[in-house]
Amino acid sequence: MKLKTRLTISFLIIIFVPVLLGSATLIFLHAMENAGEGKEYDISGNLAWSDNSIKLLVHYANLEQNKVTNYIKLDTARAVNVSDLVDFNEKIRKEGYSYLMVREGRRLIFDGSGKDHSIQLSELPSYGANSETDNILLYLKSGRPALLRQIDFISPVGEYCTAFLVTTSSTIMPETRRIYVDMMISILMILFITAVVLVGFIYKSIVPRIRELSQAADEIREGNLDKPLKSSYNDEIGELYSAFEDMRQRLSRTAKEKTKSEEEQKILISNIAHDLKTPITAVKGYAEGLIDGVANTPEKRDQYMKTILAKANEMNSLINELTLYSRIDTDRVPYNFTPINVSDFFLDCSEEIGMDLKNQGITFFYYNYTDDGTMIVADPEQLERVVHNIISNSVKYMADRPGVITLRVKDAGGFVQVEISDNGRGISPEALPHIFERMYRADSSRNSKISGSGIGLSIVKKIVEDHGGSIWASSKVDVGTVIYFVLRKYEEGK
Numbered sequence: 001m002k003l004k005t006r007l008t009i010s011f012l013i014i015i016f017v018p019v020l021l022g023s024a025t026l027i028f029l030h031a032m033e034n035a036g037e038g039k040e041y042d043i044s045g046n047l048a049w050s051d052n053s054i055k056l057l058v059h060y061a062n063l064e065q066n067k068v069t070n071y072i073k074l075d076t077a078r079a080v081n082v083s084d085l086v087d088f089n090e091k092i093r094k095e096g097y098s099y100l101m102v103r104e105g106r107r108l109i110f111d112g113s114g115k116d117h118s119i120q121l122s123e124l125p126s127y128g129a130n131s132e133t134d135n136i137l138l139y140l141k142s143g144r145p146a147l148l149r150q151i152d153f154i155s156p157v158g159e160y161c162t163a164f165l166v167t168t169s170s171t172i173m174p175e176t177r178r179i180y181v182d183m184m185i186s187i188l189m190i191l192f193i194t195a196v197v198l199v200g201f202i203y204k205s206i207v208p209r210i211r212e213l214s215q216a217a218d219e220i221r222e223g224n225l226d227k228p229l230k231s232s233y234n235d236e237i238g239e240l241y242s243a244f245e246d247m248r249q250r251l252s253r254t255a256k257e258k259t260k261s262e263e264e265q266k267i268l269i270s271n272i273a274h275d276l277k278t279p280i281t282a283v284k285g286y287a288e289g290l291i292d293g294v295a296n297t298p299e300k301r302d303q304y305m306k307t308i309l310a311k312a313n314e315m316n317s318l319i320n321e322l323t324l325y326s327r328i329d330t331d332r333v334p335y336n337f338t339p340i341n342v343s344d345f346f347l348d349c350s351e352e353i354g355m356d357l358k359n360q361g362i363t364f365f366y367y368n369y370t371d372d373g374t375m376i377v378a379d380p381e382q383l384e385r386v387v388h389n390i391i392s393n394s395v396k397y398m399a400d401r402p403g404v405i406t407l408r409v410k411d412a413g414g415f416v417q418v419e420i421s422d423n424g425r426g427i428s429p430e431a432l433p434h435i436f437e438r439m440y441r442a443d444s445s446r447n448s449k450i451s452g453s454g455i456g457l458s459i460v461k462k463i464v465e466d467h468g469g470s471i472w473a474s475s476k477v478d479v480g481t482v483i484y485f486v487l488r489k490y491e492e493g494k
Contacts, residue, residue, distance in 0.1 A: 013194065013197075013198060018187065018191055018194055021190045025183065025186040025187070025190065054137070054145070057145070057146075057167050057168075058135055058147060060097055061098065061135070061147050061149050064092050064095075064098045064165055064167070065133070065149055065165060067092060068092070068151055068163060068165050069132065071088060072153050072163055073153070076154065076155055076156055076161075079102065079153060079155070079163060080102065080104055080109060080155050080156075080159075082109060082110055085100060085110045086110075086112070088100070089112035093112070098166060098167040098168075099112040099114075099166050099168075100112045100164065100166070101113065101119065101124070101164040102161065102162070102164070103121070103124060103161060103162045103164070104155060104159050105159045105161070108121045113166060119138070119140065119146075119148075119164075123138065124148075124162070124164060125148075125150055127152055127160045127161075127162055129150065131150075132149060132150065132152075133149075134150065135147055135148075135149070136149070144168055145168075146166055146167065147167045147168075148164055148165070148166055149164070149165040149167075150162055150164060151163040151164075151165065206237065209237050209241070210237070212229070213229075213241070213244060216244060216248070217244075220248060220251065225248060225255055226252065227248075228245065228248070229241055229244055229245045229248060230245070272318060272322060276315055279311035279312070279315050280311075280315065282307065283311045283312065286304045286307050286311075290305075321455065335379045335382060335466065336379050336380075336381070337377050337378060337379055337467075338377065338379070339376070339377050339490050339492075340375065340376060340380055340383075341373070341374070342368070342374040342375065342376055343368055343371075343372050343374065343409075345383070346366070346407070347366075347368070349387055350366035353391055353407070354366065357391070357395070360395065360403075361403070362395065362398065362402075362403035362404070363402065363404045363405070364404075364405050364406070364407070365404070365405075365407070366407045367407070367408045367409070368409045369408070369409065370409055370410065370411045370416060374411065374416060374489060375489065375492075376416055376487045376488070376489060377467075377488075378467055378487060379467070382466075382467075383467070383487075385459075385460075385463065386460050386463050386464060386485070387418075387420070389459060389460045390457075390483045391405060391407075391420060393456055394420065394424055394481065394483075397422075397424045397425055397481075398423075398424045398425075399423065399424050399425045399478070401423065403422065403423065403424070404423045405420065405422045406419075406421045407419070407420055408421075412486060414488060414489055415486040415488055415489060416487050416488075416489060417484060418485050418487075419482055419484050420482070420483045421480060421483075422480050422481055422482075423479070423480040424480055424481060425478060426475045426477040426479050426480055426481055427473070427475040427477070427481055428477055432475055436458055436461040436473075437458060438455055438458040460485075464485045468488055469485055469486050469487040469488065470485065470486055471483070471485040471486075472484050
């Protein structure tokens with residue numbers, strides 16, 4: 001589930017769950033309160049806290065009505081005695097939530113309301129205006145409704161008197177307040193429970209996975225890049241998992257490549273040191289021979305000098321190869337791509353190669369099967385280096401039998417395919433897939449007769465690929481090896 005969907009659901013829960021549960025709670029409290037009030041006050045029917053307040057006032061007034069009537073009829077004298085009225089008023093206030101007001105003649109002799117609920121004398125109905133059971137509704141100065149019952153009587157001295165039983169809405173406030181308190185407590189509990197559920201829902205769906213990501217980050221910080229991070233979640237955090245796992249894999253590959261590169265650098269330095277040691281030893285020996293007078297004839301001195309020059313050239317070739325490898329490995333080779341004619345280029349190249357191989361006693365054949373106008377886009381210098389490196393490698397591993405190297409250039413549809421074959425010792429099937437790797441040498445014995453850094457074919461592969469081509473090889477042990485590479489044809493206007 002998407003994180004956005006989870007948050008939307010949480011929002012809807014926050015809005016609707018408290019409303020639904022609150023409404024259910026109010027209905028339940030209403031029913032319970034109706035049952036409680038009906039039983040306590042002997043009221044039948046549906047009671048609501050606000051719209052049935054008049055019904056409750058009438059009920060309370062009925063409860064106190066008989067008490068007041070009996071109190072007056074039994075002794076009218078005490079009905080006009082203020083001290084007796086104070087005691088009686090306090091009693092009905094406690095028991096019936098009502099109070100008394102007594103008028104004697106035109107004077108209000110007792111007001112048991114208190115300051116908050118006082119009724120003006122002018123607001124009271126006149127003697128005989130209403131019967132004892134009439135309900136007179138009026139509003140106090142506080143704005144609350146009140147129910148007035150009028151009980152007329154004559155004092156012992158013959159004065160027309162009226163006792164007013166006033167039942168105010170304050171009589172139902174304790175119940176109302178209790179209901180509202182229960183309602184508020186219920187709503188707060190509902191909100192609290194909803195919040196706890198939502199926090200648990202969000203926590204369970206987000207925090208553990210964030211903690212797992214944090215632990216994975218700690219693993220990476222400690223250098224452990226091999227512990228995968230898997231997630232089956234199809235949401236934003238699941239996407240974060242995937243991005244994190246992709247980063248881990250990239251870091252792992254980078255670390256392995258760095259380790260491999262460092263190992264290759266060590267092998268390269270070892271190879272170069274070994275391959276330089278042999279010609280340096282030879283140069284040193286022949287130079288000492290010249291100094292010590294061992295070469296005591298002009299012919300011998302000339303032979304020593306030529307050997308020193310050859311060994312110096314060999315060392316220079318190794319250094320140049322190392323320099324080129326460094327530039328190619330860091331993509332700093334300044335290629336000069338230009339359209340070149342296949343026939344002209346490989347003809348010139350074969351003439352130079354053929355002369356060098358002839359001096360080494362190796363037979364060389366060149367065949368061109370492309371049209372005269374076939375063109376490719378290449379850097380002539382680097383393409384020539386490719387051919388020379390392949391042929392030099394063939395010469396290094398030439399068998400004891402008379403060597404034969406053949407260069408063929410073929411038309412391969414939209415490509416030009418170059419094949420360089422030899423009749424050397426060949427390459428084993430186990431070694432063949434690795435010959436284009438850096439610092440790989442099929443002959444791991446470090447035979448001193450076979451010089452080289454082990455990076456010649458890796459340079460060839462890099463140059464061919466930088467030209468947009470590809471390279472591969474086939475070989476049979478004790479039969480020979482064929483190196484193939486293809487380059488795309490150049491067609492003007494495309």
